[in-house]
Amino acid sequence: MLSQFLLISLRRFKKDKFFTLLNVLGLSLGIATTIIILSFVVFEYSFDQFHTKKDNIYRVLTHWASGNRIEKLSVTGTKISNIADNEIPEIVTTAKFFPIGSRVPYSLRVGDKVFQESDFAYADPAFLQIFDFTLKSGDQSTALNEPNSIILTEDMAKKYFGSTEPMGKIITVNGDVDMIVTGIFYNPPKNSSLPIGALASFKRLEDRYGIGWFPMNFMTFVQIQDQADTDKIANFFLSKAQQDMTGDMAADAAGINFSLQPLSDIHMQKGIAADIGKRGNDKNTLAFLLIGAFILVIACINYINLTTAQSEKKSKEVGIRKVLGSSRKAIIKRYLGETALLTLVSILLALTFVELALPYINQIIGTEIPFNLMNSWYWSAFLFGLLVIITALAGSYPALFLSSFQPVSVLKGTFLSAKSGDRFRKTLVVFQFSISIFLIIGTVVIYQQVMYGSQKKLGFDQEQIIVVPLADQASFDKLEAIEGSLNSHPAVQSTAKVSEVLGNIRAGYGFDAEGLISKENNNCTGLSVDRNGIQTMGLELIAGSDFTKTSENDSVWHYIVNRQLINDIGWTVEEAIGKDFRMTPMPFGKLIGVVEDFHFASLHEKIGPVVLTYIHHEIKNLYVRTTKSQSQAAMDHIFITFKDIVPDSPIEPSYLVSELNQLYQSEKRTAHLMILFTGLSIIIGCLGLLGLTAFLVEKKNKEIGIRKIMGASITHIIKNLSWRFISLILIANMIVAPIAYIALNAWLNNYAYTISIGWDIFAITGICAMAIGFFTVFYHSYKAASANPADAIRSE
Numbered sequence: 001m002l003s004q005f006l007l008i009s010l011r012r013f014k015k016d017k018f019f020t021l022l023n024v025l026g027l028s029l030g031i032a033t034t035i036i037i038l039s040f041v042v043f044e045y046s047f048d049q050f051h052t053k054k055d056n057i058y059r060v061l062t063h064w065a066s067g068n069r070i071e072k073l074s075v076t077g078t079k080i081s082n083i084a085d086n087e088i089p090e091i092v093t094t095a096k097f098f099p100i101g102s103r104v105p106y107s108l109r110v111g112d113k114v115f116q117e118s119d120f121a122y123a124d125p126a127f128l129q130i131f132d133f134t135l136k137s138g139d140q141s142t143a144l145n146e147p148n149s150i151i152l153t154e155d156m157a158k159k160y161f162g163s164t165e166p167m168g169k170i171i172t173v174n175g176d177v178d179m180i181v182t183g184i185f186y187n188p189p190k191n192s193s194l195p196i197g198a199l200a201s202f203k204r205l206e207d208r209y210g211i212g213w214f215p216m217n218f219m220t221f222v223q224i225q226d227q228a229d230t231d232k233i234a235n236f237f238l239s240k241a242q243q244d245m246t247g248d249m250a251a252d253a254a255g256i257n258f259s260l261q262p263l264s265d266i267h268m269q270k271g272i273a274a275d276i277g278k279r280g281n282d283k284n285t286l287a288f289l290l291i292g293a294f295i296l297v298i299a300c301i302n303y304i305n306l307t308t309a310q311s312e313k314k315s316k317e318v319g320i321r322k323v324l325g326s327s328r329k330a331i332i333k334r335y336l337g338e339t340a341l342l343t344l345v346s347i348l349l350a351l352t353f354v355e356l357a358l359p360y361i362n363q364i365i366g367t368e369i370p371f372n373l374m375n376s377w378y379w380s381a382f383l384f385g386l387l388v389i390i391t392a393l394a395g396s397y398p399a400l401f402l403s404s405f406q407p408v409s410v411l412k413g414t415f416l417s418a419k420s421g422d423r424f425r426k427t428l429v430v431f432q433f434s435i436s437i438f439l440i441i442g443t444v445v446i447y448q449q450v451m452y453g454s455q456k457k458l459g460f461d462q463e464q465i466i467v468v469p470l471a472d473q474a475s476f477d478k479l480e481a482i483e484g485s486l487n488s489h490p491a492v493q494s495t496a497k498v499s500e501v502l503g504n505i506r507a508g509y510g511f512d513a514e515g516l517i518s519k520e521n522n523n524c525t526g527l528s529v530d531r532n533g534i535q536t537m538g539l540e541l542i543a544g545s546d547f548t549k550t551s552e553n554d555s556v557w558h559y560i561v562n563r564q565l566i567n568d569i570g571w572t573v574e575e576a577i578g579k580d581f582r583m584t585p586m587p588f589g590k591l592i593g594v595v596e597d598f599h600f601a602s603l604h605e606k607i608g609p610v611v612l613t614y615i616h617h618e619i620k621n622l623y624v625r626t627t628k629s630q631s632q633a634a635m636d637h638i639f640i641t642f643k644d645i646v647p648d649s650p651i652e653p654s655y656l657v658s659e660l661n662q663l664y665q666s667e668k669r670t671a672h673l674m675i676l677f678t679g680l681s682i683i684i685g686c687l688g689l690l691g692l693t694a695f696l697v698e699k700k701n702k703e704i705g706i707r708k709i710m711g712a713s714i715t716h717i718i719k720n721l722s723w724r725f726i727s728l729i730l731i732a733n734m735i736v737a738p739i740a741y742i743a744l745n746a747w748l749n750n751y752a753y754t755i756s757i758g759w760d761i762f763a764i765t766g767i768c769a770m771a772i773g774f775f776t777v778f779y780h781s782y783k784a785a786s787a788n789p790a791d792a793i794r795s796e
Helices: 001-015 017-044 078-087 154-161 202-209 230-244 247-254 280-310 311-323 328-365 377-403 407-412 420-454 473-477 479-487 534-539 563-570 633-647 656-699 702-707 716-748 759-785 789-795
Strands: 057-066 067-071 091-098 104-109 113-117 120-123 135-137 149-153 171-172 177-185 198-201 219-226 258-263 466-467 492-498 508-513 523-528 541-545 557-564 580-584 589-595 612-614 619-624
Touching: 001 135, 001 508, 017 280, 017 377, 017 656, 057 230, 067 171, 067 407, 078 230, 078 328, 091 202, 113 154, 113 328, 120 202, 135 619, 135 789, 149 171, 154 177, 154 311, 154 563, 177 258, 198 202, 219 230, 230 258, 247 633, 280 328, 280 377, 280 420, 328 377, 328 656, 420 716, 420 759, 466 656, 473 716, 479 633, 492 534, 534 612, 541 789, 557 563, 557 580, 563 589, 563 612, 656 716, 702 716, 702 759
Parallel strands: 120 198, 149 177, 523 612, 557 589, 580 589
Antiparallel strands: 057 067, 057 219, 057 258, 091 120, 091 219, 104 113, 104 171, 135 177, 149 198, 171 177, 466 619, 492 619, 508 523, 508 580, 541 589, 557 612
């Protein structure tokens, strides 16, 4: 029975090679796209799921209120972990995590091998008890007990020690601190939200930072008991802060709050300052999942349309089968079986497409999506489920439709395709192209927003600036000589010592000022710069003076603020100059200048208050402004200078423009994926349109011949055939335009500064969609219109 069914099905497929090819190709592309998107979605939601205690692990967040703004910080002071360890019985254990390498890369040296490492961090010994970063060598419970202990990943150990056994060996950190390798841990999975390459004991920093609410530099992770009340724990932290923060710190207590963030939320939760690592986007991930479902639906619609369009061809077969005794149930089973067979072939072809496409997709998203059919039972279960769903979704309507034919009407030749069936196919075409047009509009808007972010004036001159991270103490000690050498070169305009990279400033402070009535919620972002900083960064000074007339050794502190801070206080820029001012916890000094607002963070965030001053120990970078067209010469001289003056110090300079572009990598990846998936949806839709056109031309072959005999031109016939489909695309555009406008404006609300969606986007998209539709149907239309009419009539 099965062999007979397969033989008949293969004969049918061979007879209708063109339509079979369209069906298989459309379904396989749709299935491949769905598999890739689902792999990406599963990967995004799998972050940190490998930790066995994941349901009990939380990160303590600090909330700072400033005016109408509330900022969430991923960091706390050391006081939080001290309270958690000693005063809250619901907390099992606590660990501080200080990813200092993410702010400025730290240098590690073994012999003549020296590199800058951004995945360097300090952590409490309990960190290895909370998280499942399993040691391959060393003792999990004692590896970080000593102040000079450090553990490395397998890859980092191999990088520095090669095939030599690293345990017990010395590795020099920051150029002047020798640490002993006490453990090697397996490389963390790709789906870890904490980027770790080297982990040093936080005990080395305990004397330096003590126990206090400030500075807030440290991530604090807690493992809580089952059923513990996280709100109660957060409120206890708040009550202790309000109890401790008195006197000058009372204003800070008024604007502070805390919450506990589940480990499983870290990767997807956006809008948290001072965070590290690549973060996902919950809305975008779910949107891709929806796109995958839509593309699969488009492929199924193709199958439905092409199968029902061939109803007249199959009607006589159905009629004969019914006359010979076949029941409707048997006919339904046969057509569902054919759909299942085609779907199975499509799935096998789709798996080939996935294997070919994944390396390209991985390159776009910047990570490796795991997909292993043989080692993952759930993928086998998913593909089987997909086979059943597609068979039911794509095969049910054609099977029910074809099995409903009355044999008497069919065999008499009086059967005609129902108009309702034609209307149904037109509805499906409209739905198909509505999805494709929506994706085209979405791709255009996302791309324009990304370009807006890269082209918008940021309030500083980012061109011709090279950022040199200062990764060890030797570089700090020789800064004066380094700057002297760089400034003597004709390719260098100026240099400046700066704490952080513009566009990604994380340091948060409070501020106080002469005559300031409210002492609460006065928070700001702080940037430490030297006397050449304003000029080198290209900030616009709108009042007062810059730091060039000051000295780094002055006893009086000098501050420069942005326009937003002045507006928040209620001063004019002129009256602000000369006021007593301070950035807490620094002492009072003089406000000597006001700069125009500039984007110190990404365009996701509105410009807030900024204070610039000079804090020696906060300096982490050297900015080098080059002369125009001399950037490469300046870059070469930077390498030569550091090699001559500090030969043992590694440097990894980068252009500021490149650093700023990193802020929008997530959006760029989204735009590239949208372009890819939109293109696939258009291709799948056009495959269906191509098949429907071929069917229509075949059906109206005699009518076309008669029209030509009656004098119709080729242009008239092409126009008549094309308009049947282009009109459907026009309707789809009219339906989807308002939906796309509302949805995309909601997406743009994620940004503080956005493009505006104009009518031209919808007009151009509609024209492009209709042009794509016209060129898709043109081949068959032209072929039919230019054929000899006598042949068409004779064939009837």
